[in-house]
Amino acid sequence: MSTPLDTLAAPWRHEEEIKKSRFVAQASPVDTPAAALAWLETAGDPAATHNCWAYRIGDAYRFNDDGEPGGTAGRPILAAIDGQGCDRVAVLVTRWYGGIKLGVGGLARAYGGSAAECLRLAPRTPIVATGRLALRCEFGELALLTARLRDMEAVVEREVFTAEGAELVVSAPRDRLDAIAARLVDLTRGRTTPRRLD
Numbered sequence: 001m002s003t004p005l006d007t008l009a010a011p012w013r014h015e016e017e018i019k020k021s022r023f024v025a026q027a028s029p030v031d032t033p034a035a036a037l038a039w040l041e042t043a044g045d046p047a048a049t050h051n052c053w054a055y056r057i058g059d060a061y062r063f064n065d066d067g068e069p070g071g072t073a074g075r076p077i078l079a080a081i082d083g084q085g086c087d088r089v090a091v092l093v094t095r096w097y098g099g100i101k102l103g104v105g106g107l108a109r110a111y112g113g114s115a116a117e118c119l120r121l122a123p124r125t126p127i128v129a130t131g132r133l134a135l136r137c138e139f140g141e142l143a144l145l146t147a148r149l150r151d152m153e154a155v156v157e158r159e160v161f162t163a164e165g166a167e168l169v170v171s172a173p174r175d176r177l178d179a180i181a182a183r184l185v186d187l188t189r190g191r192t193t194p195r196r197l198d
């Protein structure tokens with residue numbers, strides 16, 4: 001069984017000075033590669049010496065050394081994301097050069113360490129695997145079912161009205177889908193039979 005991953009509950013920032021160079025690590029939750037790139041575009045400082053970054057969203061990841069020697073910035077930032085058990089996260093580490101060269105190992109430690117500390121301090125939230133159910137119900141049952149779905153931490157994603165009632169698509173934590181489906185069958189005395197969509 002894989003270890004559960006976290007994403008960030010909110011963007012976070014961490015700053016440190018390493019041998020007269022200033023490093024500012026910023027991290028943000030992101031849902032898509034396009035969202036990660038858009039955030040990175042706005043979070044960087046064009047006046048800084050380097051804006052190095054990485055993101056991971058499931059199996060999708062990218063990193064950029066922004067002029068630092070290859071493998072000394074972006075890859076260590078990505079390693080920090082993975083090492084901190086994060087997903088759906090983008091991290092940008094901005095450096096203002098302070099006049100002292102850090103060397104290849106020093107750069108990797110500075111970028112990776114700043115990113116890891118930023119993620120360690122940031123507020124996090126677990127990523128919960130969700131699934132979806134589709135169901136039909138009569139008009140008279142709709143208010144009761146939507147109220148019970150909220151109680152069971154399920155979210156109505158789509159609601160379409162038909163001549164007979166309503167068709168719903170509901171998302172909920174994957175490990176609770178079977179229990180939610182059984183409860184809906186009970187509530188409607190078998191008139192609805194939810195089916196899993198994924």
